[in-house]
Amino acid sequence: MYAQLVDTGVKRVKTLNEMSPEERHFQEKIDADIKIEAKNWMPEAYRRTLIRQMSQHAHSEIVGMLPEKNWLTRAPNLKRKLQLLAKIQDEAGHGLYLYSAMETLGANRDEELEKLHSGEVKYSSIFNYPSRSWADMGTIGWLVDGAAIVNQVVLQRTSYGPYSRAMIRICKEESFHQRQGYQILLEMMRNGTDEQKAMVQDSINRFWWPALMMFGPHDTDSPNSAQSMQWKVKRMSNDDLRQRFIDQTIPQLELLGCTVPDPDLKWNEARGHYDFGAIDWSEFYSVLKGNGPCNKDRLKTRRNAYENGAWVREAAKAYADKQKQAAA
């Protein structure tokens, strides 16, 4: 989701019998729900998978600031401006905690940023869609942060201690974002003009399918899921998470008085879940490949910010070094 398609580098999941004593001890801890900490022994592939997953997750928080920034300077009143700015700032904070958690595994923020800028490490596909109207500030909070929460609530129980603790902290703020986003839409639907109501519906139409794609491909098309599940780096399958998200979102949608662009969506009494139509995975893979409406702009913005800021970071370091020398 925030980390879609994380490669574990493992072809086949080992059984306990096939493991070395170290690996077995490690797996037994995981099976007993004992958290792995930075100083503990861990298989190299576990370490690399986690770095990849946290790095993707952190990049998503940072790139995710951009579609919201697009309306920050045009927020319609002071209250909404304060809320949106505070939310964007929370996302920057999430990026920071995640980079720090990732650095406990020996990775480095600057190196991971280089990988983002070169396109080697991805961020969530959802942020390659443009924010076209103010209603998108509501929809993004409600659906995008909402989808993130469904995933991240489960990740609070992930096996790596620093990641799990970062998730616990982040989840509290994400639920706040989701409620705030929903309030934006509710206000427009309840008290707004017809034009505003149409703006909300249009926004939901555009974000619905991309939000469902945030959970990643079907389980049958997720070659790395089995290993990630055994390591408890992932705790629920993509399809289960997606179903959970739909089930909790549709009643909220009805309360808004809006619809989603899926004629096949309906409650299935026997399953106790909503049925829904087929997702267009060709769009997902195309966006992942770089063909989303905003891929190029998002990366360019991030790269420019980093490059234009290099002299500032160098100056701060040079100054700190001088101060240290003077103190010595």
Add this chain to the structure above:
Amino acid sequence: MTTQHALTEYLLRLGDSDIILAQRLCEWIGNAPALEEEMALGNVALDLIGQARSWLEYAAELQGEGRSADDLSFGRNEREYRNLLITEQANGNYADTLARQYLFDAWHYYLLQALCDSKDARIAAIAAKALKEVTYHLRRSSAWVKRLGDGTDESHQKMQQAIDDIWTYSGEMLLADDIDNLLFEAGIAPDSAAIKAQWQAHVSATLEEARLDCPPMDSYMQQGGKQGLHTEQLGFLLAEMQFLPRAYPDAVW
């Protein structure tokens, strides 16, 4: 001019300067040199928007026309805005942004400190709350002036240029006009000369520590913002900021 009218104008100057500077800071979001700076810029902007809201709510009440802080922020034209010219200047590079911020913060800090003793209890209360926030703003921006002034050759050169470029907009806040004088007489606003002396002492000490040359204090200073005569930059800033309420006048957000 009645005291009430002067007071309303004075509050607009305070609130408008805060909201315009905050709007400029918001433009940095997503483009700052580091994640830590995204957060710091966001913090300062949040504080300033909050302060603007307090000043403008008070101004709107004194006007007594049933307007809100939002109406004042999003419904007035360039000519009706009373912000200091320094606050509307474009962001430029990070040194330009920090030079603008530092010179403003140093004034803002001493002003708020003095306003805590205002005879107008509401002003004193708003100032006391804002002073806590602005104490941090000033600490941060002075630290950055020193870091960039005394960092690398490149940052030194950029910081010096930034101070030199913004300097002509730094005098307006220190110069009293009829409104400032009337409110000083009434014990509502402080003596501008005292604020000016404190500002000059802070600025010359900080620039010296940053190994930067302080431009002459008696340089020619641009004025007009407090009377609603702005640089060409403000119209574009307002066009962007006010877009939604102006495009959808009957909407509720």
